[in-house]
Amino acid sequence: MTTHFSFTDKNLLLRHGPTAVLQLAQRRGGQLHKLLSGTSIFEQDLMNPQSRCHHRDWLKLLSHCQQLQSPELPFLLADSVLNHRNIALCQSIAVAANLAQSLKQLCYFRHQLLPALYPKIKRIDNKLMLSFKPAIALGVQQHFISILAISFLVKLIRQQLADSSQLHVLLKQATPANEQLFKAHWQCQVSFNQQFDAILIPLAYWHQSFADSNPHRFQQYRQACYQLNQRLPAQRGLLEHLQRQIDRALPRQLGIEDAAALLGLSCSSLKRLLQQHNTNFAAIADEVRRDKAHLLLLQGNYSNRQLAEQLGYSDEHNFRRAFKRWTGMLPSSAKALTPISF
Amino acid sequence: MWRQHLLKINLPLPLLSAGLMLALTLGVTKSPAEIDWFDVLGEGIVLLVAILWLTLIISSRPAGRVTEWLYYGSLLLVCSFFLDLLDEFIRYPAHIRTMSWLESLPAPIGMLALTYGLIGWHREQRVINRQLQGRELLLRDHRLLDPLTKLYAVDYLYAVLARDLELHRAEQRSLSLLMLNIRQFSAFNRQYGAAAGDDYLIKLSELCSSQLRASDVLCRYVGDRFVILLANTSLQQAKIFAQHMQQHLTKLNHHESNLKIDIVVNEITRLTAKQALQETEEMLKASKAGIAPSVLLPS
Structure with missing residues (x-):
């Protein structure tokens, strides 16, 4: 068993999202055979609770659903998945003691639900920033899947803590025309044109106990998640x-x-795999350093020399040049801006 | 759509084959030198276009009287054009006139039937237009529709509101805005599932649109929030309308759900479309928090 997956590894259970999005799309006028066309999913598969699909099909399905021009789809999908009675993971995070336990559980078993994204958590002042990055190339569906993941968390917090007003969501995408849709569904501050797809959670939320907290049921659902792990082992995206x-x-x-x-691959195999993701190794390395630079700038007052050292640049001039290439501005002017919007 | 028309899909093939058999028994095929390829090209294209019409009718029209006229009209045209094309390849003896009649007669009859069908379509469209008038005041663009409730979505609302504000200001008439919000809708969704929630939204939108005047516009604002634009209506009239709406909406509450709907009324005077909607949203928030009572008395 390889430790990483790519587009054609069948590691997504249909009942963990695809079935729900199909039902939503059908109620919005989508025809099942058209929604499924071009994928290797058949109508019979939807009845089988063990059926799986791979990410190429999942992305295609999402693009078909988006042709219905229903911008509320990711929000509703997050809602349906969160409250799905047959997904042990979703049930377990709702009965956890608090947000800390809930997110720990979610992070551990995340490959069962949304392997296409991976989270990173960082503390910034009195908030925790949970940012999401694509684990495989998601193309035009990246916004949809990011909104789906963030919506999932916001809804969980609203359901269990009855308040989401202190949250702050950051999205990479440009300000959309239907901005009020985000505010209506999330009821918290939303900023667009950011460097990350992320959610800032105040530390005060972290240990507030959940409304539906139930340690006994939590253990039961957790057991079910472990059982599912035997069939759906933890694989990470390339x-x-x-x-x-x-x-x-x-x-x-x-x-x-x-x-x-x-990764246990030859150099040329890795290059070929990366080509399938429309990227190359240098671009990925650059992206990692860019993200790290942004995070360090958010977290504290580092000098350019310190930043250059941490990111492996030979001197601060090279770092300044790279930063200008990424953002169009110098690190000093980026620091002067407000902590969140660079 | 095509499943409604199985007979219509299966009919042309045997009909055209019968025509071909008849032509082959009555006439003799021409040698390639005798064939006028320009004629073949012209008549072939005419036949293909007629077949395209037939396919479009089958794939886009529901079964019904108007569709029958359109279909059989086009089918006669297809037959006529087909025989017309055949005689480019087959020569008939001069004394047998059957093929020439079969070729010329269906075309005018088909044309007449098609025209009659088109008149029916025109009438049907007029009725549909009238029905849609309340929803579709400004422009027709399917991308502006909310696919679930078939109401116009928020982009359309902005366009209509901006235009109406200018018109009403110029003519010094009053324009009112009604915003409806379903209380605890996410809890309802959680308890009964997304399908029940979607179903409720569809019923609500149908019930609301049945109460509108032709000049009013109902839009789905976001999620569980709807906006009704009341043209030429003062705040007082709008309040009466809102109370009427509230009473009417009690019909929606069935045994398992007892959702409450908040309605706020706002008369717009000076603001822009965006500001007006924001102000109304603030009013709705205040009403939900219990600071300002919604115009509707809780039933």
Whole structure:
């Protein structure tokens, strides 16, 4: 069993999302055979609770559903998945003691629900920033899936803590025309054109006990999640795997040969795989350093020399040049801006 | 759509085959030198277009009287054009006139039937237009529709509101806005599932649109929030309308759900479309928090 997955690994249970999105789309005028066309999913598969699909089909399905011009789809899908009675993971996070336990559980078993994204958590002042990055190339569906993940968490917090007004959602996408849709569904501050797809959760929420907290049922559902793990083992997306390795190696710069060796692949196989994701190794390494630079800037007052050292640049001039390439501005002017919107 | 028309789909093939058999028994095929390829090209294209019409009718029209006229009209045209094309390849003896009659007669009859069908379509469209008038005041664009409730979505609301504000201001008439919000809708969704929630929204939108005047516009604002634009209506009239609506909406509450609907009324005077909607949203928030009572008395 390989430790990473790509587009054609069948690691997504249909009942963990695809079935729900199909039902929503059908009620919005989509025809099942058209929604499924071009995928390897058949109508009979939808009845079988063990059926799985791979990400190529999942992304295609989402693009078919989006042709229905229903911008509320990711919000509703998050709602349906969260409250789905047959998904042990969703049931378990709702009966956890508090948000900390709930998110820990979610992070541990996340490959069962949404393997296409991976979370990163960082503390910024009195908030925790949970940012999401694609674990495999998601193309145009990246916004949809990010909104889905964030919506899932916001809805969980609103259901269990009855308040989401202190949350702050950051989205990479440009301000959409239907901005009020985000505010109406999330009822919290939403900023667009950001460097991350992320949610800022105040520490005060972290240990507030959940409305439906039930330790006994939590254990039961957790057991069910472990059982599912035997059939759906924890695999990470190729990009996630690489980005984590590159990040871990910093300030040393990981070469493509080292990365390929860590994945158990030959250099040319890795290059070929990355080509399928429309990217290359240099671009991924650059992205990791850019994200890290942004995070460090958010977290504290580092000098350019310190930043350059942490990111593995030979001197601060090279770092300044790279930062200008990423953002169009110098690190000093980025620091002067408000903590969240660079 | 095509499942409604199985007979119509299966009919042309045997009909055209019968025509072909008849032509082959009556006439003799021409040698390639005798064939006028320009004629073949012209008549072939005419036949293909007629077949395209037939396919479009089958794939886009529901079964019914108007569809029958349109279909049989086009079918006669297809037959006529088909025989017309055949005689480019087959020569008939001069004394047998059957094929020439079969070729010329169906075309005018088909044309007449098609025209009659088109008149029926026109009438039907007029009725549908009238029915849609309340929803569709400004422009027709399917991308502006909310696919669930078939109401116009928020983009359309902005366009209509901006235009109406200008018109009403110029003519010094009053324009009112009604905003409906379903209380605890997410809890309802959680308890009964997304399908029940969607169903409720559809019923609510149908019930609301049945109460509108032709000049009013109902839009789905976001999620569980709807906006009704009342043209030429003062605040006082709008309040009466809102109370009427509230009473009417009690019909929606059935045994398992007892959802409450907040309605706020706002007369717009000076603001822009965006500001007006924001102000109304604030009013709705205040009403939900119990600071300002909604115009509707809780039933």
